[in-house]
Amino acid sequence: xxxxxxxxxxxxxxxxxxxxxxxxxxxxxxxxxxxxxxxxxxxxxxxxxxxxxxxxxxxxxxxxxxxxxxxxxxxxxxxxxxxxxxxxxxxxxxxxxxxxxxxxxxxxxxxxxxxxxxx
Numbered sequence: 001x002x003x004x005x006x007x008x009x010x011x012x013x014x015x016x017x018x019x020x021x022x023x024x025x026x027x028x029x030x031x032x033x034x035x036x037x038x039x040x041x042x043x044x045x046x047x048x049x050x051x052x053x054x055x056x057x058x059x060x061x062x063x064x065x066x067x068x069x070x071x072x073x074x075x076x077x078x079x080x081x082x083x084x085x086x087x088x089x090x091x092x093x094x095x096x097x098x099x100x101x102x103x104x105x106x107x108x109x110x111x112x113x114x115x116x117x118x119x
Contacts, residue, residue: 003102010098012036013105020098024090027097036110038101045097047104052096059088 006016018033030037039045063084067077 003106007098007102010094012038013098013101014110020101021094025093040104040110045100048096048100051099052092055092055096056085056088059092060084 002016003013006012010020012018012020012031012034014036015031015034018031019028020031020038021027027038029039060081064077064081067080072080
C-alpha cells in the first residue's frame with residue numbers, strides 16, 4: 001500500500017519519500033531524501049517510453065472511437081486528438097517514468113546510499 005501511495009504521489013522508488021520531479025519534465029538526478037541515483041545506466045528510461053506509448057494508446061483510442069461514431073469532421077477529430085495529446089503528455093511522461101522506476105525497484109531492489117553505508 002505504501003508503494004502504491006508513493007507511486008501516485010510520484011515519489012522515490014527506494015525510500016518512497018523523495019520527490020522525483022523538479023518541474024513539469026525535469027527530474028532530480030538523485031533522491032533528495034535517500035540519495036539514490038534514479039538513472040541506473042545510460043538509456044535506463046527507454047522502457048518507460050514503451051509504458052508511455054501504451055498509456056497514450058489506451059487513453060486516445062476511446063476518444064478516437066467515440067469521435068468516429070459521432071461522425072465529426074477530420075478537422076474537429078484532429079483538433080480534439082491533438083489537444084488531448086498536448087494536455088496529457090506531461091502526465092503520461094511523468095507516470096510512465098515513475099511506474100518504470102517502481103517496477104524496476106520491485107524486480108531488482110537496490111539500497112539507498114544511507115542503507116549501504118550502514119551495512
